[in-house]
Amino acid sequence: MENIWAFLLQTLTASVAAAVLLLAKRLFLDKLSPRWQYGVWAILAVRLLLPAGLWGQTPLPGLSVAVEAVKTGAESHLSSALSSPYAITEVLSPIPLVRLIRPGSVTDLLFYLYAAGVVLSLLWFFLSYLALRRRVACGRTPSPAALEQVKAVAARYRLARPRRVVVLPGVESAFVCGPLAWVLVLPEREVDDKVLLHELLHLEYGDLWAGVALCALRCLHWCNPVLWFCWDRAQNDCEALCDQRVLERLEGEERRAYGVILLSMADGRYARAPGTTSMANGGKNIKARISSIARFKRYPRGMGFGSGCVAAVLAIACLAGTSGAVDIPDFDQRGPLALARAQVNRPTTVAGALDTYAKALLCDSPLYYAMVAPEASRQAAVEAASAPYREAELEDYLYSAPFHDLGFRWHRPAWQAEWSVMNLLPDGAGGYTGVLLFTPMRGDEAQGLAWQPVAVRPLGEFWTVEPTGELTAQLREDWWLCPSTSTPYATYTAEREGLYLEVDFQCRLWVDNTVQTGSSDFFSSFSTSGYLDPKPRPHASFTQLQTGVGARLVSTGTGEAISLPITVAPMEPGDDPVRALAESHYTFTLSPGSLDEDPVQSSSGVTGGENLTLTEMPAALAVSIRDGADTYTWTATLERGGQS
Amino acid sequence: MNQEQIYRGLSKVAWGYVFLTFNLNLGTLNVLPNWAGYLFFLAAIGLLGEELRDLPLLKPFCILLAAVDVVDWLAILVTGESLVGRFFLVYLLVVCVSIYFQFQLITDLSLLAEAYGLPSGVLRGCRNVDAAISVLILLPLPWADNELLTVLSVLLLLTGIIVRLILVWQLFTLRKSFRPEAPEA
Numbered sequence: 082m083e084n085i086w087a088f089l090l091q092t093l094t095a096s097v098a099a100a101v102l103l104l105a106k107r108l109f110l111d112k113l114s115p116r117w118q119y120g121v122w123a124i125l126a127v128r129l130l131l132p133a134g135l136w137g138q139t140p141l142p143g144l145s146v147a148v149e150a151v152k153t154g155a156e157s158h159l160s161s162a163l164s165s166p167y168a169i170t171e172v173l174s175p176i177p178l179v180r181l182i183r184p185g186s187v188t189d190l191l192f193y194l195y196a197a198g199v200v201l202s203l204l205w206f207f208l209s210y211l212a213l214r215r216r217v218a219c220g221r222t223p224s225p226a227a228l229e230q231v232k233a234v235a236a237r238y239r240l241a242r243p244r245r246v247v248v249l250p251g252v253e254s255a256f257v258c259g260p261l262a263w264v265l266v267l268p269e270r271e272v273d274d275k276v277l278l279h280e281l282l283h284l285e286y287g288d289l290w291a292g293v294a295l296c297a298l299r300c301l302h303w304c305n306p307v308l309w310f311c312w313d314r315a316q317n318d319c320e321a322l323c324d325q326r327v328l329e330r331l332e333g334e335e336r337r338a339y340g341v342i343l344l345s346m347a348d349g350r351y352a353r354a355p356g357t358t359s360m361a362n363g364g365k366n367i368k369a370r371i372s373s374i375a376r377f378k379r380y381p382r383g384m385g386f387g388s389g390c391v392a393a394v395l396a397i398a399c400l401a402g403t404s405g406a407v408d409i410p411d412f413d414q415r416g417p418l419a420l421a422r423a424q425v426n427r428p429t430t431v432a433g434a435l436d437t438y439a440k441a442l443l444c445d446s447p448l449y450y451a452m453v454a455p456e457a458s459r460q461a462a463v464e465a466a467s468a469p470y471r472e473a474e475l476e477d478y479l480y481s482a483p484f485h486d487l488g489f490r491w492h493r494p495a496w497q498a499e500w501s502v503m504n505l506l507p508d509g510a511g512g513y514t515g516v517l518l519f520t521p522m523r524g525d526e527a528q529g530l531a532w533q534p535v536a537v538r539p540l541g542e543f544w545t546v547e548p549t550g551e552l553t554a555q556l557r558e559d560w561w562l563c564p565s566t567s568t569p570y571a572t573y574t575a576e577r578e579g580l581y582l583e584v585d586f587q588c589r590l591w592v593d594n595t596v597q598t599g600s601s602d603f604f605s606s607f608s609t610s611g612y613l614d615p616k617p618r619p620h621a622s623f624t625q626l627q628t629g630v631g632a633r634l635v636s637t638g639t640g641e642a643i644s645l646p647i648t649v650a651p652m653e654p655g656d657d658p659v660r661a662l663a664e665s666h667y668t669f670t671l672s673p674g675s676l677d678e679d680p681v682q683s684s685s686g687v688t689g690g691e692n693l694t695l696t697e698m699p700a701a702l703a704v705s706i707r708d709g710a711d712t713y714t715w716t717a718t719l720e721r722g723g724q725s
Numbered sequence: 726m727n728q729e730q731i732y733r734g735l736s737k738v739a740w741g742y743v744f745l746t747f748n749l750n751l752g753t754l755n756v757l758p759n760w761a762g763y764l765f766f767l768a769a770i771g772l773l774g775e776e777l778r779d780l781p782l783l784k785p786f787c788i789l790l791a792a793v794d795v796v797d798w799l800a801i802l803v804t805g806e807s808l809v810g811r812f813f814l815v816y817l818l819v820v821c822v823s824i825y826f827q828f829q830l831i832t833d834l835s836l837l838a839e840a841y842g843l844p845s846g847v848l849r850g851c852r853n854v855d856a857a858i859s860v861l862i863l864l865p866l867p868w869a870d871n872e873l874l875t876v877l878s879v880l881l882l883l884t885g886i887i888v889r890l891i892l893v894w895q896l897f898t899l900r901k902s903f904r905p906e907a908p909e910a
Contacts, residue, residue: 097814101814101817101818104818105818105821108786108818108821108822109825111782112782112825112829113825138865140813140814141813141814142813381779381782381829381832381833382779382832382836383832383835383836384825384828384829384832386828386853386856387824387825387828387829387832387852387856388825390824390828390856390857390859390860391821391824391825393860394817394820394821394824394859394860394863395817395821397817397860397863397864397865398813398814398817398818401864401865402813402865403813403865404865
């Protein structure tokens with residue numbers, strides 16, 4: 082937790098888990114034993130130790146949206162040093178990670194206050210424990226009879242004995258303290274064997290350590306009353322479980338006598354110190370334990386595996402949660418919640434980023450643009466998305482958009498166009514450059530297409546898109562789609578054995594976005610028409626690939642073109658080209674003709690499906706040239722300057 | 726307790742499981758709804774409660790599960806989509822109750838079988854496998870993205886169906902053991 086918003090997300094997520102567990106415990110109160118009732122608190126403890134939103138999973142997806150909405154609203158007016166209004170809130174660690182820098186806002190101060198609270202509450206618990214140990218150190222040695230009684234109880238029930246037994250004046254009931262150096266503290270009056278058994282069982286099952294862990298978790302979320310309530314319940318469940326263990330070791334009348342002892346403590350006050358356990362834990366709690374004892378032996382039998390399965394489902398609900406698919410807002414939705422929904426749906430794939438950007442253009446939606454905007458322009462994008470939606474602005478856009486000039490079909494809320502990206506070239510910094518193309522939907526008439534050069538860059542776990550040029554309208558007669566020399570291509574070259582080879586490579590990728598709508602009635606034949614799905618798909622993968630390859634082979638001596646069979650396959654630089662040609666999913670065998678000019682050999686094709694592996698321009702090409710009985714295998718590398 | 730009452734109670738449990746196991750959809754209408762199964766169980770709890778001490782504890786859960794399923798059944802009928810499934814945490818709490826309900830129901834019936842000297846091992850085995858599958862399919866794994874996990878999920882579903890069929894068969898077999906003697910002519 083690096084800022085107050087991360088803490089808020091973490092503590093709210095834990096509160097949701099706590100609410101689920103409290104509800105489940107209420108449902109199974111009279112059906113599952115104290116072992117289960119106490120054991121399920123481990124789920125909450127683990128929840129607090131796991132960062133909220135780990136692996137994109139959350140118990141309640143709406144929670145992160147609410148936190149994002151409040152954060153963006155609050156932080157956009159502040160100059161916080163610890164948090165940014167536009168970055169997604171992430172919980173990197175379950176404990177506060179304090180950077181000692183000058184606070185820039187009230188939210189920074191709140192985070193420092195929270196972190197100080199953690200330290201102070203830990204200190205307070207520790208000092209309370211030290212004070213108790215000091216009191217216990219002053220305790221006097223019990224009578225030989227009392228020591229003998231403790232020894233006898235431990236021997237009878239085969240339990241470990243405490244290292245030290247003391248009598249402390251003023252103590253209401255026996256208790257044990259100190260997870261490392263166990264001390265059994267007795268009151269001045271005589272203590273029943275069953276009370277001693279209860280305390281020795283706490284030692285046997287390591288309940289003191291559980292108490293220390295609960296104490297630490299209380300400190301970590303010291304300002305969350307829901308969690309404090311839960312830990313109080315957990316400690317009472319621990320006592321109830323210990324009662325159950327005692328009853329399992331007692332017979333007949335002794336069980337009733339144990340209940341009477343508990344009843345006699347029902348008026349006592351709750352004054353337990355950290356690092357201790359005591360049978361007397363407050364009147365209200367004891368009443369709940371007596372109800373639990375009344376149910377002893379009435380819990381259904383043979384439910385061990387079943388109760389484990391129920392606990393496992395609760396663990397899945399509270400720890401793993403759901404992938405948290407928050408609905409992407411509609412293009413015209415505005416306000417903090419819509420913006421937060423857009424923010425938590427930022428693209429996680431290159432195809433998803435391009436799809437989101439394309440739909441931001443086609444719907445003229447600042448909200449969608451905010452999802453994909455790079456860091457530098459995010460503030461402007463968020464401000465534009467926060468402004469109220471006005472229909473008049475959309476109408477202005479409709480008449481000014483290049484899609485209007487080209488005669489694309491408008492079907493609210495988007496221009497009906499298919500987007501694709503040409504030649505995604507790695508930019509050497511983890512991102513890509515390419516040309517975004519907008520073509521009419523299949524069956525639509527339009528006068529041309531629109532294009533825009535873009536850069537796709539990673540930003541943390543997300544991807545952003547930045548236009549690197551204007552959105553331009555191009556008439557159809559001037560531009561033929563891949564494979565053609567009218568569209569961008571990259572050239573790979575190789576020179577060996579008196580031959581010079583140039584390979585022009587094109588790669589067009591897109592996501593199938595068409596939604597088929599069908600209509601049929603009794604009197605007309607069935608007809609279908611395609612529409613663009615206007616909602617961004619921020620986690621999409623490329624589903625369609627169109628390639629175009631053209632090669633020229635010339636003699637370096639004479640400059641004369643040579644026609645020999647050529648096969649090409651994508652490869653990584655440094656790979657073995659022979660292996661690449663043998664193993665690649667994409668091998669292109671070139672045949673003479675096409676690609677406009679010169680003696681060119683070419684190949685083209687369209688590949689579809691979810692499992693495309695060629696999703697960017699290859700760094701190099703493996704080339705095989707057959708000359709009679711001889712086969713030459715070369716590596717063609719990308720020409721400096723990239724695409725033409 | 727009279728044998729006829731046990732027989733009638735077991736009949737209702739067996740038919741309840743038939744409704745829980747099989748679904749017959751006509752469009753969005755499920756003509757074998759789960760809530761009908763829970764109504765059978767409710768009737769069975771009334772009949773067997775005297776014999777099985779723990780069984781009446783299941784009554785509130787039975788009513789809850791029937792009510793939730795009625796709501797979901799209506800939602801699917803009208804909108805074509807489950808309502809409970811949209812609320813992840815509510816859905817998982819209902820799954821918890823459902824797992825517990827079925828586990829205890831079969832446990833109690835196994836105890837009944839044992840009390841009358843009848844075998845109960847298969848019933849208990851089916852109960853355990855059914856509960857384990859209910860948990861495993863909820864694990865947040867990329868079931869659809871990983872080939873091995875996809876195969877595993879299909880295997881789990883097939884196992885689940887087979888186990889349910891065996892369970893139904895076992896319940897009808899158990900019922901047969903309590904068939905009342907036909908009155909002599």
